[in-house]
Amino acid sequence: MTTRPPKSGGPKGRKPQAGKFQAGRPPAGKFQADGRARTGPRTSARDAAERAARNRGDDAGARDPWGGQVAAAPAPARPPKPRRDAAAPRGPAVAKPGSRPPAKRAAAPAPAPAPAPGPTRREQRAAASATLASGVQTLTVEPDEAGMRIDRFLTARFPLLPFTRVQTIVRKGELRVDGKRAKPNDRLEPGMSVRVPPLRLDQPTERPRSAAREQDDAEFIRSLILYEDADMMILNKPFGLAVQGGSGTVRHVDGLLAALTGPDGQKPRLVHRLDKDTAGCLIVAKTRLAAATLAKSFRSRAARKIYWALTAGVPRVRQGRVSTYLAKEEPTDADARMRVAKHGDEGASHALTYYAMVDQAAQKLSWLSFKPVTGRTHQLRAHAAHIGHPIVGDPKYFSVENWELPGGIQNRLHLLARRIVIPHPRTGKPVDVSAPLPPHMAQSWNLLGFDAARYDPIVEAPEA
Numbered sequence: 001m002t003t004r005p006p007k008s009g010g011p012k013g014r015k016p017q018a019g020k021f022q023a024g025r026p027p028a029g030k031f032q033a034d035g036r037a038r039t040g041p042r043t044s045a046r047d048a049a050e051r052a053a054r055n056r057g058d059d060a061g062a063r064d065p066w067g068g069q070v071a072a073a074p075a076p077a078r079p080p081k082p083r084r085d086a087a088a089p090r091g092p093a094v095a096k097p098g099s100r101p102p103a104k105r106a107a108a109p110a111p112a113p114a115p116a117p118g119p120t121r122r123e124q125r126a127a128a129s130a131t132l133a134s135g136v137q138t139l140t141v142e143p144d145e146a147g148m149r150i151d152r153f154l155t156a157r158f159p160l161l162p163f164t165r166v167q168t169i170v171r172k173g174e175l176r177v178d179g180k181r182a183k184p185n186d187r188l189e190p191g192m193s194v195r196v197p198p199l200r201l202d203q204p205t206e207r208p209r210s211a212a213r214e215q216d217d218a219e220f221i222r223s224l225i226l227y228e229d230a231d232m233m234i235l236n237k238p239f240g241l242a243v244q245g246g247s248g249t250v251r252h253v254d255g256l257l258a259a260l261t262g263p264d265g266q267k268p269r270l271v272h273r274l275d276k277d278t279a280g281c282l283i284v285a286k287t288r289l290a291a292a293t294l295a296k297s298f299r300s301r302a303a304r305k306i307y308w309a310l311t312a313g314v315p316r317v318r319q320g321r322v323s324t325y326l327a328k329e330e331p332t333d334a335d336a337r338m339r340v341a342k343h344g345d346e347g348a349s350h351a352l353t354y355y356a357m358v359d360q361a362a363q364k365l366s367w368l369s370f371k372p373v374t375g376r377t378h379q380l381r382a383h384a385a386h387i388g389h390p391i392v393g394d395p396k397y398f399s400v401e402n403w404e405l406p407g408g409i410q411n412r413l414h415l416l417a418r419r420i421v422i423p424h425p426r427t428g429k430p431v432d433v434s435a436p437l438p439p440h441m442a443q444s445w446n447l448l449g450f451d452a453a454r455y456d457p458i459v460e461a462p463e464a
Contacts, residue, residue, distance in 0.1 A: 141192040144288035147295050150177065151184040153194070156269075161199060163246060169197060171331075187299075217259035226281065227433045231290040231425050233268070234433045237282040239412060239440065243273045246335075257284065271295055275378070277393075279438040280307070280417025285425070293425035298375065303422040306458055307370040307380055308358075308437075310414035310444055311389040312400050314366050319356040319457065322383040326351045326376050337396050338382045351376040353383045354461035361448040365392070365406070369418075369458035380415065391415050392444075408447045410440040 145153060154166045154175075166184075173181045176195040177188070188194070227234040235253070237243070242252040254270055261267045269291040271283040285291035297303045325348040327341035341348035352373040359367040366389060370380050378397070384390050385397035392398070392405070393412045405411055419434045437445060437452060445452060 136198060137196045139194040139196060141188045141190050141194065143190040144292060145188060146190050147292050147299070148188050149184065150175070150182045150186045150188060150194070153188055154196070158199065163244060214259045217256045221253075221256050221260060226435060227431060229424075231286055232271075232294065232431075233284050233286065234420065234431070235282045235284060236435045237274055237279055237417075239277055239279045239438045242276045243270060243282065253282065253284075272298055272375070274417055275381075275413075275415075277413035278415045278417060279441070280435040281305075281420040281433055282417070283420065283422065290425040294422065297422050297425075301373065303420065304463070305372060305417065306419040306456065307372070308416045308418045308441075309368050309370060309380065309384065310392045310409075310441065311366045311368050311384055312364070312392060312398070312403055313389045314360045314363050315355075315357060315368075315387060315389055319461065320354070320387070321462075322351075322353045322355065322387060324351055324383065324386060325349065326379065326382055328377075338376070338378045340382070340386055349376055350374065351379045351383065353379060354458065355383075355387075356456070356458040356461060358454060358456055358458075359450050361450075365448060367445075367448075367450050369456050371458050371461050373463075406447075409444045412440045414441050414444060416441060 139157060141148075141153070145156075148156070151163070151166050151170060154161060154169070155163060169175050170182060170184045174197040175182055177186065178193055179195075221235070224235040224237065225233050226236050237253060242249045244254045245252045257268045257270075266287060268284045268286050269288070271285050271291055271294045274280065274282055283294060285294055325341045325343055325345065326338045327345055327348040328336045329339050330336040331347055343350075354371040354373070356369050357366050358369050368384070368389070370383075372379055376382075381391055381394055381397045385394075385399070390398040390400060392409065392414045394415075395413075416437060417435060419432070421430050421432045423429065424431050436442075442452075444450075
């Protein structure tokens, strides 16, 4: 015979059967998540009693209808649904006497903190130098590094890495750009991946930088400025001062520029180079964007340069054109002598120079003006020697036999980067700057009776 389940709340006047519940506990194995038996309807008498106790403000455990032990904490009641006819929000509810305190609402999430400012260039360089001794590194070319040579890129990222070491890494194929071998003069584009092999450097000792030394360096660099604005400056590099450091070179322009580093860590950057013994105009960019723009002007040959030199002998052709291929005699030597090569020789690059004779002295010395179209290493010195008129005081290319230096002329390289015209990196308007003769060349000009204000016929030379 099948019996019907009891009604909600159970029959009136009946007590629980003996053995069915012991000490207020339902049989084992038939519990819900809140400890209640699974038998009976979902809305039991116990639920109704607890709800009634809560409405009266009494402790539900004190009026346990099942007797015996106090039941476990009931499941939280569902929040009442809002009334549809509520026209306006009600004021703060007043708690009834003896009722429980209202539950605290979860605090609103705190606003996200503002992103911290990114590291400065100085901090990035310091972090890169601190992690050099690890394994292989993969660097990504930034937009402001577009157009940089691969060797200059490594020098800028790792200032503590000697330039000779940079050239060795590239020459041996240890450095890869997008998975391919690279040459030192290869140009980079934004987004390229540069794989750098493990580097080993002597960690620099922490030495306090002398404020007086930095001030002296800054004053010295500023004394060389021929032109300056917010984006660039043009220096009058003196004879004997190297542009960049190397083996045994401690004082150089690149190191002195560190004294002009701004508060944001931006250090002025070299755009091109001059030989150590060549004096005259040297362009320096103040920002990476200006450096990239000026470098493109040099590569596209939008920049015009004029050099003055004192040479041995007088050329038969007063104005001419020198077009050769140049290659290093020792490819592994960064400062090796350049030789005239043939087209197709290993490491040979085309070099083009226009020249004009401005004045001459006793058929023994000539004042030549050069306009280089390309920018190869030692190009003017090698071309002057190639046409039989080497530059006076050149220790590498002067090889005229039975030639004596005239009295009063110093045995120093007589080569000056006299004038440069280049589009401004921001406005595009031409910046035209000329450098004065260095002291040893000014002495020779006075001795030979040359007038530095004389018209320079190289201006009429072709542009390409």
